[in-house]
Amino acid sequence: MKNITKSLWLLISTVVVGSLIYPLVLWLIGQTVFPFTANGSIVNDQGKAVGSLLIAQPFTKDEYFWPRPSAASYDASAGTSSALAASNYALRDRVARMLGPIVKYSSGPKAGQLVAPDIEAWFQQDRYQGNPHIVAQWADNHNELAQGWVSADPTHAAYITDWQKSHKSTIADWIRQNPGTPQPQPSDLAVLFFETFSKENPGKFPSAITSTTPDGKSQTAIQPVASGSDIQSVFFDMWRQDHPDVALADVPGDMVTTSGSGLDPNITVENAEYQLDRVASKWAADTKRDPRQVHEEVEQMVQDNSAAPLGGLFGEKLVNVMQINLALKSRYGQPQ
Amino acid sequence: MWLFPISVIAVPALLAIPLSRYLAWVMDGHYRPTKLLKWFEDHVNSGPMNWKQYIVALLVFNTVLYFFGYLVLVLQPWAPLNPRGLGAIAPTTIFNTVISFMTNTDIQHYSGDVVFSNFSQIFFCIPMFFLSAAIGFCALTAIIRSFRSDPNVGNFFLDMWRVVFYTFLPIAFVLSLFFLASGMPMTYQSANQVNTLEPAALGTDNNNQAKQQTIVMGPLAAFVPMKMLGTNGGGFFGMNSAHPFENPNATTNFLETASMMLFPMALVLMFGRMLGRLRHSIVIFLVMLVLLVGTVGWVIYYDTLKPNPGLTSHPIARTFEIASATAPGGKRTIALPPIAGLPVDQHLGNLEGKELRFGTSAGATFAAATVDFTCGAIICEHDSLNPVAALSPFFGMWVNCIFGGKGVGMINMLLFLVIGIFVVGQMVGRTPEYLGKKIGAREVKLALIALLIHPLVILGPTGLFAAKGWGMKAESNPGPHGFSQIVYQFSSDSANNGSAFDGLGVSYGLNSNSNPAPEAVPWDIAAGFVIMFGRFIPIIAPIAMAAFLGMKKSTPFGLGTLRDDTMTFGCMLLGTVVIVGALLFLPVAALGPMAEHLGPIPFGG
Numbered sequence: 001m002k003n004i005t006k007s008l009w010l011l012i013s014t015v016v017v018g019s020l021i022y023p024l025v026l027w028l029i030g031q032t033v034f035p036f037t038a039n040g041s042i043v044n045d046q047g048k049a050v051g052s053l054l055i056a057q058p059f060t061k062d063e064y065f066w067p068r069p070s071a072a073s074y075d076a077s078a079g080t081s082s083a084l085a086a087s088n089y090a091l092r093d094r095v096a097r098m099l100g101p102i103v104k105y106s107s108g109p110k111a112g113q114l115v116a117p118d119i120e121a122w123f124q125q126d127r128y129q130g131n132p133h134i135v136a137q138w139a140d141n142h143n144e145l146a147q148g149w150v151s152a153d154p155t156h157a158a159y160i161t162d163w164q165k166s167h168k169s170t171i172a173d174w175i176r177q178n179p180g181t182p183q184p185q186p187s188d189l190a191v192l193f194f195e196t197f198s199k200e201n202p203g204k205f206p207s208a209i210t211s212t213t214p215d216g217k218s219q220t221a222i223q224p225v226a227s228g229s230d231i232q233s234v235f236f237d238m239w240r241q242d243h244p245d246v247a248l249a250d251v252p253g254d255m256v257t258t259s260g261s262g263l264d265p266n267i268t269v270e271n272a273e274y275q276l277d278r279v280a281s282k283w284a285a286d287t288k289r290d291p292r293q294v295h296e297e298v299e300q301m302v303q304d305n306s307a308a309p310l311g312g313l314f315g316e317k318l319v320n321v322m323q324i325n326l327a328l329k330s331r332y333g334q335p336q
Numbered sequence: 337m338w339l340f341p342i343s344v345i346a347v348p349a350l351l352a353i354p355l356s357r358y359l360a361w362v363m364d365g366h367y368r369p370t371k372l373l374k375w376f377e378d379h380v381n382s383g384p385m386n387w388k389q390y391i392v393a394l395l396v397f398n399t400v401l402y403f404f405g406y407l408v409l410v411l412q413p414w415a416p417l418n419p420r421g422l423g424a425i426a427p428t429t430i431f432n433t434v435i436s437f438m439t440n441t442d443i444q445h446y447s448g449d450v451v452f453s454n455f456s457q458i459f460f461c462i463p464m465f466f467l468s469a470a471i472g473f474c475a476l477t478a479i480i481r482s483f484r485s486d487p488n489v490g491n492f493f494l495d496m497w498r499v500v501f502y503t504f505l506p507i508a509f510v511l512s513l514f515f516l517a518s519g520m521p522m523t524y525q526s527a528n529q530v531n532t533l534e535p536a537a538l539g540t541d542n543n544n545q546a547k548q549q550t551i552v553m554g555p556l557a558a559f560v561p562m563k564m565l566g567t568n569g570g571g572f573f574g575m576n577s578a579h580p581f582e583n584p585n586a587t588t589n590f591l592e593t594a595s596m597m598l599f600p601m602a603l604v605l606m607f608g609r610m611l612g613r614l615r616h617s618i619v620i621f622l623v624m625l626v627l628l629v630g631t632v633g634w635v636i637y638y639d640t641l642k643p644n645p646g647l648t649s650h651p652i653a654r655t656f657e658i659a660s661a662t663a664p665g666g667k668r669t670i671a672l673p674p675i676a677g678l679p680v681d682q683h684l685g686n687l688e689g690k691e692l693r694f695g696t697s698a699g700a701t702f703a704a705a706t707v708d709f710t711c712g713a714i715i716c717e718h719d720s721l722n723p724v725a726a727l728s729p730f731f732g733m734w735v736n737c738i739f740g741g742k743g744v745g746m747i748n749m750l751l752f753l754v755i756g757i758f759v760v761g762q763m764v765g766r767t768p769e770y771l772g773k774k775i776g777a778r779e780v781k782l783a784l785i786a787l788l789i790h791p792l793v794i795l796g797p798t799g800l801f802a803a804k805g806w807g808m809k810a811e812s813n814p815g816p817h818g819f820s821q822i823v824y825q826f827s828s829d830s831a832n833n834g835s836a837f838d839g840l841g842v843s844y845g846l847n848s849n850s851n852p853a854p855e856a857v858p859w860d861i862a863a864g865f866v867i868m869f870g871r872f873i874p875i876i877a878p879i880a881m882a883a884f885l886g887m888k889k890s891t892p893f894g895l896g897t898l899r900d901d902t903m904t905f906g907c908m909l910l911g912t913v914v915i916v917g918a919l920l921f922l923p924v925a926a927l928g929p930m931a932e933h934l935g936p937i938p939f940g941g
């Protein structure tokens with residue numbers, strides 16, 4: 001009994017001091033001496049709060065620098081990491097998809113050019129490792145990616161449901177071989193779908209195409225395509241396996257890896273310089289100024305806005321994405 | 337590159353020298369309290385205790401703490417400081433979380449930013465940070481007093497009071513000011529809604545309105561210091577100290593890393609000072625330091641200086657033979673073609689799951705240190721560490737005595753020490769003695785119980801969960817890494833660490849969560865019990881062991897006495913830790929991280 005009263009004495013005094021007084025004193029100091037950082041380093045643009053210097057925000061326009069990819073989709077109320085192991089193919093696949101559309105040759109006659117057109121040309125040949133039908137091999141080797149495609153979008157599943165109606169005998173065969181699933185769902189049939197699709201549409205992949213109907217409305221539908229961003233990204237890793245000796249320019253590591261929190265506000269200077277051409281040429285076009293001069297200005301801004309952890313003692317120079325994009329916007333105005 | 341790990345270990349090691357003197361002075365009661373403090377002390381002090389009464393008081397206090405914690409978390413929907421209107425937390429999540437926090441484990445089967453209101457963070461987490469850390473500290477103090485053959489082992493409540501109010505609170509407050517000045521948020525606001533700089537960059541909602549970014553924040557500068565100083569490690573946010581508000585820059589990261597090392601280092605020296613055998617404790621300190629440098633160096637070498645092997649080329653074709661009942665000859669051969677690398681510049685090492693702002697080797701250093709000091713905070717995703725680099729955190733949890741948490745790391749080292757002396761004594765045919773007291777069968781039995789409970793509650797549940805669907809359905813990575821995730825979770829539970837391979841699906845969260853992890857409930861319950869066994873048996877048995885040892889007559893120092901303050905003794909201790917502690921776990925290491933490292937990468941499709 002004595003133990004319980006003494007326990008309560010100890011507990012209550014700790015709660016009063018630790019949970020009431022201690023935070024309150026700190027709050028007073030923080031709000032009076034360091035009001036900006038104590039409230040989360042929120043920055044304003046034209047008087048309105050637009051984000052925090054410490055929290056990554058997505059940018060998609062070419063005029064802006066882009067942050068690292070985020071496993072949390074930049075949700076600052078639920079930060080998370082990818083938690084992908086090095087041995088998990090999903091990691092390699094995610095990185096390869098980011099690389100496909102941006103990777104360039106580093107030597108040879110095509111040095112400096114994008115590999116993306118060559119990926120499309122190789123894809124249209126429809127041969128991988130000497131065997132026909134790239135898409136079928138892709139689905140065979142990576143069942144989870146094929147199933148992932150089906151669940152990625154409701155229109156994908158609907159496309160398979162339509163396909164089921166025109167392939168009744170193929171489905172019936174599949175059900176005979178898999179008696180455990182008499183009522184297969186679209187994701188169960190993903191691999192089978194891609195195998196038959198690949199044979200019926202050699203050199204093509206189902207992709208969303210937006211077209212304009214005669215009455216002026218835009219409309220999105222899944223169609224077999226032979227080129228485009230899906231092919232450049234999804235099949236880059238397979239293209240690479242068929243072309244292992246081609247020299248490619250390295251992409252900065254932080255550009256294709258997700259951070260621990262999913263909200264890393266910084267990129268490396270190498271990453272910023274990798275994006276520099278895109279950013280500068282777009283601002284030059286927006287402001288109708290000499291591209292070379294704008295390029296120099298933006299490069300200078302990258303240097304001015306970069307800093308290394310603890311004055312350079314602990315690492316390489318970084319750029320805060322929010323800070324440099326605010327600087328760009330205040331200098332060149334609204335992007336178009 | 338190497339400056340960060342060297343300085344972040346050296347600074348707390350140097351500060352531990354004066355701090356240990358202060359701690360010994362406080363715990364021996366040489367200070368004079370002011371009138372007000374004396375009044376409080378008289379109210380918590382229930383008089384001198386023997387070791388059994390001390391254990392009872394410790395357990396009663398933990399029971400009170402359990403009910404208090406449960407009450408606070410249950411009250412969340414009705415409590416103030418909850419502008420986001422977060423609802424009731426799932427019962428098994430509360431069960432797991434309360435046990436986890438009151439035992440200094442702080443493994444989190446929930447995301448703080450998603451599930452906890454500021455009320456829960458302030459009134460549940462902060463008191464737990466102070467008190468759970470103090471409990472291990474007090475247990476060590478009781479053991480020291482037994483070794484000294486004091487007439488009593490002191491008073492548990494008075495010890496707790498001294499630890500919390502005279503040591504933790506002032507240091508935490510100073511640290512808070514440093515954090516405030518370095519840019520850490522300190523607000524009672526819960527979230528801030530902003531329109532993104534690029535309109536609709538987060539997409540649009542159903543009404544075609546641009547989505548806003550919801551930025552969750554809170555009283556971080558009050559939360560983080562004790563989280564690190566007490567080697568608690570429970571994060572305000574799900575991603576813990578990797579989150580930019582919980583660790584805004586390289587300065588705060590240096591302070592966080594150093595502050596988690598400060599008390600465990602000082603406690604080793606305090607042990608020597610209170611016993612009057614400083615040289616002996618310096619030998620123990622150096623043994624721990626060697627292990628710390630080894631584990632930190634290992635992760636830096638394999639994770640910061642090496643690229644992520646999932647993205648690099650593997651130019652040599654390999655074949656694996658797999659036992660198979662259906663294949664002819666009982667074996668199936670799997671051929672792996674050479675794999676071409678992706679064009680990624682990885683000169684900064686494996687960046688998957690790393691934050692940039694802390695500096696190049698900070699993530700790797702922290703990953704090893706957080707485990708050695710049983711803190712369990714993280715600044716990078718351990719799941720995404722290079723496979724062989726992850727061996728280091730595993731090793732740290734398995735031996736669980738590389739400085740360790742508040743007091744308990746030192747207690748674990750004492751167990752290794754007693755067993756080491758006993759084994760050596762057997763080998764040379766001499767009566768084993770420690771501090772002039774003969775080590776008998778009873779003491780060794782108690783030490784072994786405390787040591788063996790650790791592998792038992794790790795390997796047993798791991799086997800069970802790997803065999804049942806509970807483990808398989810929770811894994812988020814294929815092959816050996818999935819197994820590693822299960823092993824890591826239970827190791828972290830039993831070692832009272834709190835870090836995790838975060839991909840493992842163990843989270844239920846709010847009661848209203850429509851999509852909880854499918855096996856969250858069995859994980860919550862099993863982990864709760866593993867934590868309790870892993871916490872209380874290795875505290876109670878050593879207190880008993882020390883008490884029995886202390887009751888014995890001291891034999892005078894003679895020619896035949898094993899000297900405990902020499903290099904030879906240090907090497908013996910190191911050998912005991914590595915052989916006894918780590919060999920027990922070699923098979924699971926081979927099945928998990930080592931198999932992943934040597935096997936095919938990427939594994940499967």
